Amino acid sequence: DTEVTQTPKHLVMGMTNKKSLKCEQHMGHRAMYWYKQKAKKPPELMFVYSYEKLSINESVPSRFSPECPNSSLLNLHLHALQPEDSALYLCASGTGTGVSNEQFFGPGTRLTVL
Protein backbone atom coordinates (compact mmCIF):
# COMPACT_ATOMS: atom_id res chain seq x y z
CA ASP A 1 0.00 0.00 0.00
CA THR A 2 1.70 3.16 -1.20
CA GLU A 3 -1.08 5.61 -0.44
CA VAL A 4 -1.65 8.33 2.07
CA THR A 5 -5.36 8.71 2.72
CA GLN A 6 -7.13 11.69 4.23
CA THR A 7 -10.67 12.18 5.49
CA PRO A 8 -12.87 14.02 5.03
CA LYS A 9 -12.29 15.26 1.50
CA HIS A 10 -14.26 18.45 2.15
CA LEU A 11 -15.21 20.12 5.43
CA VAL A 12 -17.29 23.20 6.13
CA MET A 13 -17.32 24.44 9.70
CA GLY A 14 -18.36 27.46 11.69
CA MET A 15 -15.98 29.41 13.88
CA THR A 16 -17.35 27.81 17.05
CA ASN A 17 -17.19 24.22 15.83
CA LYS A 18 -14.72 21.52 16.78
CA LYS A 19 -13.70 19.10 14.04
CA SER A 20 -10.84 16.75 13.23
CA LEU A 21 -8.94 15.91 10.08
CA LYS A 22 -7.57 12.40 9.74
CA CYS A 23 -4.62 10.97 7.85
CA GLU A 24 -3.47 7.38 7.48
CA GLN A 25 -0.52 5.62 5.85
CA HIS A 26 0.60 1.99 5.83
CA MET A 27 4.02 2.38 4.26
CA GLY A 28 5.85 2.02 7.57
CA HIS A 29 6.96 5.63 7.40
CA ARG A 30 8.07 7.08 10.72
CA ALA A 31 7.66 10.76 9.82
CA MET A 32 4.31 12.39 9.19
CA TYR A 33 3.59 15.99 8.27
CA TRP A 34 0.74 18.48 8.15
CA TYR A 35 0.85 21.23 5.55
CA LYS A 36 -1.52 24.10 4.80
CA GLN A 37 -1.92 25.23 1.22
CA LYS A 38 -3.70 28.39 0.13
CA ALA A 39 -4.86 28.81 -3.45
CA LYS A 40 -2.05 29.25 -5.98
CA LYS A 41 0.59 28.97 -3.27
CA PRO A 42 3.03 26.21 -2.31
CA PRO A 43 2.35 24.06 0.76
CA GLU A 44 3.43 25.57 4.09
CA LEU A 45 4.69 23.22 6.75
CA MET A 46 2.69 23.20 9.99
CA PHE A 47 3.79 20.19 12.03
CA VAL A 48 6.20 17.26 11.84
CA TYR A 49 5.89 14.06 13.80
CA SER A 50 8.88 11.75 13.99
CA TYR A 51 8.44 8.35 15.61
CA GLU A 52 5.06 9.50 16.94
CA LYS A 53 6.53 12.50 18.73
CA LEU A 54 6.00 16.10 17.69
CA SER A 55 9.37 17.29 16.46
CA ILE A 56 8.48 20.53 14.71
CA ASN A 57 5.73 23.07 15.23
CA GLU A 58 6.13 25.92 12.78
CA SER A 59 4.59 28.55 15.08
CA VAL A 60 1.09 27.35 14.35
CA PRO A 61 -1.76 28.91 16.40
CA SER A 62 -3.10 26.75 19.21
CA ARG A 63 -6.49 26.46 17.52
CA PHE A 64 -4.75 23.73 15.49
CA SER A 65 -3.84 20.74 17.63
CA PRO A 66 -2.05 17.74 16.09
CA GLU A 67 -2.15 14.23 17.45
CA CYS A 68 -0.35 11.06 16.43
CA PRO A 69 -2.16 8.08 18.05
CA ASN A 70 0.15 5.53 16.42
CA SER A 71 2.69 5.23 13.65
CA SER A 72 0.03 4.97 10.94
CA LEU A 73 -2.35 7.72 11.99
CA LEU A 74 -2.14 11.47 12.22
CA ASN A 75 -4.97 13.76 13.29
CA LEU A 76 -5.41 17.50 13.23
CA HIS A 77 -7.96 18.81 15.72
CA LEU A 78 -9.57 22.12 14.86
CA HIS A 79 -11.27 24.50 17.27
CA ALA A 80 -12.36 28.13 17.04
CA LEU A 81 -10.95 28.58 13.56
CA GLN A 82 -11.05 31.82 11.59
CA PRO A 83 -12.21 32.32 8.00
CA GLU A 84 -8.58 32.90 6.97
CA ASP A 85 -7.85 29.30 8.01
CA SER A 86 -9.82 28.13 4.97
CA ALA A 87 -7.35 26.20 2.83
CA LEU A 88 -6.35 22.77 1.56
CA TYR A 89 -4.78 20.77 4.38
CA LEU A 90 -2.32 18.18 3.18
CA CYS A 91 -0.87 15.29 5.09
CA ALA A 92 2.37 13.65 4.01
CA SER A 93 4.53 10.80 5.19
CA GLY A 94 8.17 9.95 4.66
CA THR A 95 10.98 7.90 6.05
CA GLY A 96 12.14 10.97 7.97
CA THR A 97 15.69 9.71 7.93
CA GLY A 98 18.05 8.02 5.55
CA VAL A 99 18.99 9.07 2.15
CA SER A 100 16.39 10.64 -0.03
CA ASN A 101 13.43 11.10 2.35
CA GLU A 102 10.79 11.48 -0.31
CA GLN A 103 7.53 12.74 1.10
CA PHE A 104 4.30 11.22 -0.15
CA PHE A 105 1.22 13.37 0.01
CA GLY A 106 -2.42 12.56 0.57
CA PRO A 107 -5.18 14.14 -1.56
CA GLY A 108 -5.91 16.78 1.07
CA THR A 109 -8.95 18.04 2.96
CA ARG A 110 -10.52 21.19 1.54
CA LEU A 111 -11.55 23.20 4.63
CA THR A 112 -13.94 26.14 4.54
CA VAL A 113 -14.49 28.16 7.70
CA LEU A 114 -17.64 30.28 7.71
Next chain:
Amino acid sequence: GEDVEQSLFLSVREGDSSVINCTYTDSSSTYLYWYKQEPGAGLQLLTYIFSNMDMKQDQRLTVLLNKKDKHLSLRIADTQTGDSAIYFCAEKVAGNMLTFGGGTRLMVKP
Protein backbone atom coordinates in the same frame (compact mmCIF):
# COMPACT_ATOMS: atom_id res chain seq x y z
CA GLY B 1 18.94 31.36 2.58
CA GLU B 2 16.31 28.87 1.55
CA ASP B 3 14.44 30.56 -1.28
CA VAL B 4 13.30 28.45 -4.19
CA GLU B 5 12.04 30.31 -7.24
CA GLN B 6 10.07 29.25 -10.29
CA SER B 7 8.41 31.08 -13.13
CA LEU B 8 4.65 31.28 -12.69
CA PHE B 9 3.33 30.04 -15.98
CA LEU B 10 4.23 27.97 -19.05
CA SER B 11 2.08 27.26 -22.07
CA VAL B 12 2.97 24.65 -24.69
CA ARG B 13 1.25 22.78 -27.52
CA GLU B 14 0.46 19.10 -27.23
CA GLY B 15 3.36 17.01 -28.50
CA ASP B 16 5.97 19.69 -27.80
CA SER B 17 8.53 19.48 -25.02
CA SER B 18 8.04 21.48 -21.83
CA VAL B 19 10.89 22.79 -19.73
CA ILE B 20 10.13 24.03 -16.22
CA ASN B 21 12.93 25.84 -14.43
CA CYS B 22 13.77 26.31 -10.78
CA THR B 23 16.52 28.09 -8.90
CA TYR B 24 17.44 27.47 -5.30
CA THR B 25 19.82 29.10 -2.87
CA ASP B 26 20.78 26.48 -0.29
CA SER B 27 24.02 25.04 -1.60
CA SER B 28 23.93 22.31 1.04
CA SER B 29 20.79 20.76 -0.45
CA THR B 30 21.37 17.06 -1.02
CA TYR B 31 18.15 16.18 -2.81
CA LEU B 32 15.88 18.12 -5.11
CA TYR B 33 12.38 17.03 -6.04
CA TRP B 34 9.68 17.67 -8.58
CA TYR B 35 6.03 17.38 -7.56
CA LYS B 36 2.92 17.64 -9.73
CA GLN B 37 -0.40 18.96 -8.42
CA GLU B 38 -3.59 18.64 -10.42
CA PRO B 39 -6.60 20.85 -9.54
CA GLY B 40 -8.13 19.95 -6.20
CA ALA B 41 -5.62 17.17 -5.57
CA GLY B 42 -2.59 16.53 -3.40
CA LEU B 43 1.02 16.61 -4.55
CA GLN B 44 2.34 13.69 -6.57
CA LEU B 45 6.07 13.02 -6.37
CA LEU B 46 7.32 12.79 -9.96
CA THR B 47 11.03 12.36 -9.52
CA TYR B 48 14.02 13.48 -7.52
CA ILE B 49 17.74 13.92 -8.08
CA PHE B 50 20.71 13.64 -5.80
CA SER B 51 23.01 16.63 -5.77
CA ASN B 52 26.02 14.71 -7.09
CA MET B 53 24.14 13.92 -10.31
CA ASP B 54 23.83 16.15 -13.37
CA MET B 55 20.95 14.41 -15.01
CA LYS B 56 18.26 11.85 -14.32
CA GLN B 57 15.88 10.42 -16.89
CA ASP B 58 12.65 8.59 -16.19
CA GLN B 59 10.52 7.82 -19.25
CA ARG B 60 9.28 11.21 -20.56
CA LEU B 61 10.86 13.14 -17.70
CA THR B 62 14.41 14.47 -17.69
CA VAL B 63 15.82 16.34 -14.72
CA LEU B 64 18.91 18.50 -15.19
CA LEU B 65 20.87 19.89 -12.28
CA ASN B 66 23.47 22.64 -12.52
CA LYS B 67 24.83 22.73 -9.02
CA LYS B 68 27.23 25.58 -9.72
CA ASP B 69 24.36 27.85 -10.77
CA LYS B 70 21.88 26.23 -8.35
CA HIS B 71 19.55 25.62 -11.27
CA LEU B 72 17.18 22.70 -11.66
CA SER B 73 14.99 21.94 -14.64
CA LEU B 74 12.30 19.42 -15.53
CA ARG B 75 11.82 18.53 -19.16
CA ILE B 76 8.65 16.73 -20.20
CA ALA B 77 8.91 15.17 -23.64
CA ASP B 78 5.85 14.81 -25.88
CA THR B 79 3.70 16.86 -23.52
CA GLN B 80 0.09 15.70 -23.26
CA THR B 81 -3.05 17.51 -22.09
CA GLY B 82 -2.96 15.29 -18.98
CA ASP B 83 0.31 16.96 -18.05
CA SER B 84 -1.53 20.24 -17.40
CA ALA B 85 -1.01 20.93 -13.70
CA ILE B 86 1.08 22.95 -11.28
CA TYR B 87 4.66 21.74 -10.89
CA PHE B 88 6.56 22.42 -7.70
CA CYS B 89 10.27 21.99 -7.24
CA ALA B 90 11.48 21.43 -3.69
CA GLU B 91 14.80 21.08 -1.96
CA LYS B 92 15.63 18.97 1.04
CA VAL B 93 16.98 21.19 3.78
CA ALA B 94 18.19 20.65 7.34
CA GLY B 95 15.94 18.50 9.49
CA ASN B 96 14.68 16.51 6.50
CA MET B 97 12.32 19.33 5.64
CA LEU B 98 11.25 20.42 2.19
CA THR B 99 11.33 23.99 0.93
CA PHE B 100 8.99 24.43 -2.01
CA GLY B 101 9.13 26.83 -4.92
CA GLY B 102 6.07 28.88 -5.75
CA GLY B 103 4.94 26.46 -8.45
CA THR B 104 4.73 26.71 -12.25
CA ARG B 105 1.35 26.32 -13.89
CA LEU B 106 1.74 24.29 -17.09
CA MET B 107 -1.01 24.65 -19.65
CA VAL B 108 -1.01 22.25 -22.58
CA LYS B 109 -3.03 23.32 -25.61
CA PRO B 110 -4.41 20.68 -27.99
